[in-house]
Amino acid sequence: MRLQQLTPFLPDGAFPARLDTSNWRIGRRMQDFTDYHAHLYFDANEAEEAGHLCQAIRDDLGLAIGRIHPNPVGPHPRGSCQITVPTAMLGKALDWLLHRRGRFTVFCHGNSGNDLADHTRHVFWLGDAEKLDLRQFGPV
Secondary structure, three states, X not given: OXXXXXXXXXXXXXXXXXXXXXXXXXXXXXHHOOEEEEEEEEXXXXXXXXXXXXXXXXXXXXXXXXXXXXXXXXXXXXXXXEEEEEHHHHHHHHHHHHHHOOOOEEEEEEOOOOHHHHHHOOEEEEOOOOOOOOHHHOOO
C-alpha cells in the first residue's frame, strides 16, 4: 500500500487531532497479490547465519525458502535468500521477521505478475532500503 502526500505532523510538530486523508491514494490491496517474497539480504561472510535464519522461518511457519545465494543474483544487490509468503500469512511472517531479523535487511514485495512494478511499487523494507538492479525488467 502506498500513501502519497502523507504529513502526519503539523508544522509545530504536534500530531493533528484528525488527519485529512482525502488526498491519499491507495494502490493495490493485499489480497490482489498471489503471494509475497521476502528477500533476506546479507554479505558473503554472513551466509551461514542468514541460512540458519531462513531455515528457522521455514521450520517455525512452514514457509518455502529458496537457495542461499552468497552473491548478488537477479535484481538483488547482495547475497540473499527468498522466502515465499502466502498472503494469508503475511502478518505472521512480518512479525516473525521484525523480531528475529537482527542486523539483516529484508526486502519484501507483492507478486502481481508485473515484475517491474513488484520490485518498485509493491515493496516495503525491514531495515535500510538498498538499490536494486532493475535492468533485467526492461526500460525503467
